[in-house]
Amino acid sequence: MNLRVTTILASAGLVALGACAPTDGTGTTGMSRTQQGALAGAAVGAVLAGTRDSDSNNQGRDAARGAILGAAAGAIAGNILDRQAQALQQSVSSNVQVVNRGDHLQVILPEGILFATDSAAVTGQAQNDLYAVARNLNQYPNSRVQVVGHTDNTGSAAHNMDLSQRRAQSVASILTAAGVAPARLTATGQGFNQPVASNNTAAGRAQNRRVEILIWPTR
Structure with a gap:
């Protein structure tokens, strides 16, 4: 051959x-x-x-x-x-989407279960989901984790970038408090730069307001 x-x-x-x-x-x-x-x-x-x-x-x-x-x-x-x-998927609520992308996992948490409008304080129910994610991450420790905040295009770019960053950091802080090693985590905001739906409709804007937890295996 x-x-x-x-x-x-x-x-x-x-x-x-x-x-x-x-x-x-x-x-x-x-x-x-x-x-x-x-x-x-x-x-x-x-x-x-x-x-x-x-x-x-x-x-x-x-x-x-x-x-x-x-x-x-x-x-x-x-x-x-x-x-x-x-x-x-079995450990989080039905509003949380878990997608296997082949080389990494994508956990999608919509704004509606995470935050009040224009707030970066995580709600009580969402904290339960994040603690479930943290337990899973600790059961599968060989990965690095990116927490990425996203918004719709309502308001200025600067405001949305700041809000998305603070929301990503809030989620990452809860994962850390739940026992995930800080060295595994990064938190970044993308503002409205990475929409997954049209910002021209209310339904599309709701989809764009989200936090994603990306889990990348390290070996």
Whole structure:
């Protein structure tokens, strides 16, 4: 097996992954993240092993070994995200959305359950959800966590940037108080720079007012 064949196999794996992408808008796929991780890891492992081999006579063997090791590593990472996402969704209220993005988890908390209008003080019910998130983060400690605040476009850019930053910091402070190591956390505000819906309607603006907790595995 030469490098060309190895590359074809890797490309085929990536095409297969693409075929499993969501088609119905629900975020579900034909494969679990564990299976997707294994397939992607196999493709990457084969390419790396094939291209780094100094002895071209053994390139096929080394590519196969790389594929096996890559598949194992990818499957483990995907399985951990699957399990963490499932545990998270079961522990928070129905208003909190947990999305498995494949390489990280996205926890979306709408403003309505977090804050009063133009306030950065977290409500009592939302604190319960944040403590549940903190427990999950402590059960899965090998990750870094980004807390990102977002607003709609009502008011000035400066005011919204400040509000989103203070809201992100409030959420991060509760996670820290609940036992998450501060070194794992960053808190940033994006103001109205990253809308997920139109700011031309009340429903769209409500979607844009949110805090996201992004959980990135570190190994």
